[in-house]
Amino acid sequence: MSEKPWLKPAVEYGPLAVFVAVYFAQGLMPATVALMIATVIGLALSWAVERKLPLMPMVTAAIVVVFGGLTLWLNDEAFIKMKPTIIYALFAGLILGGLAFGKSVLKKVLGHAVSMDEAGWRKLSWRVGLFFIAMAGANEVVRHVLSTDHWVLWKMPGSLIITLAFMLSQGPLILRHQAEK
Structure with a gap:
């Protein structure tokens, strides 16, 4: 178990909170970019603090990058x-x-x-x-x-x-x- 109890919620829910905030401020496409960036930052933070990458946030990040990328590329x-x-x-x-x-x-x-x-x-x-x-x-x-x-x-x-x-x-x-x- 992590010695940093804030890390897991920050990595798992932080990007979602960023997505919602940016969505209501600027719309879906900017929110999608923000989600992708926040997800990658969350993984980098996890690596910096614990020197490991948790499996489920990595899988989620891959899906976010692929589907976020498709959303932006196809404007859909x-x-x-x-x-x-x-x-x-x-x-x-x-x-x-x-x-x-x-x-x-x-x-x-x-x-x-x-x-x-x-x-x-x-x-x-x-x-x-x-x-x-x-x-x-x-x-x-x-x-x-x-x-x-x-x-x-x-x-x-x-x-x-x-x-x-x-x-x-x-x-x-x-x-x-x-x-x-």
Whole structure:
């Protein structure tokens, strides 16, 4: 675990906050540029502080650069709006694919902070995997049905609040399946 508790939220949520702020000040294309730059700065900050690059922010950065680049190059907002769908689907695929092979990706990611028996990890993995599928679907509905302003608000704070509420709702499952470390 990082000795700098501020680093993970800064790397993971800082670029999103920059995106939203620039979007409402200047529009989607400048916000996309700002997101790409802030994401790269976040990874550089992570490297400078801890001398390592966390896997999921690296994967997210690659998707941001590719889809942000396509958005700018083709002048088409659809690409940046697809980014959350792809990330959610990737997370779901990793978690549920791991289960198909008898592995708990969540345990590898969260096992240092949460101690549960195998049945608990399996149940939590199913729930989280299905949650990410639902979030991917929700992003697709929002990006196709609502305005870009509404999509940005869905992204932040909407999807963050929903994710936090979902994770908090898993507390009883985690408590029921607590294991000794």
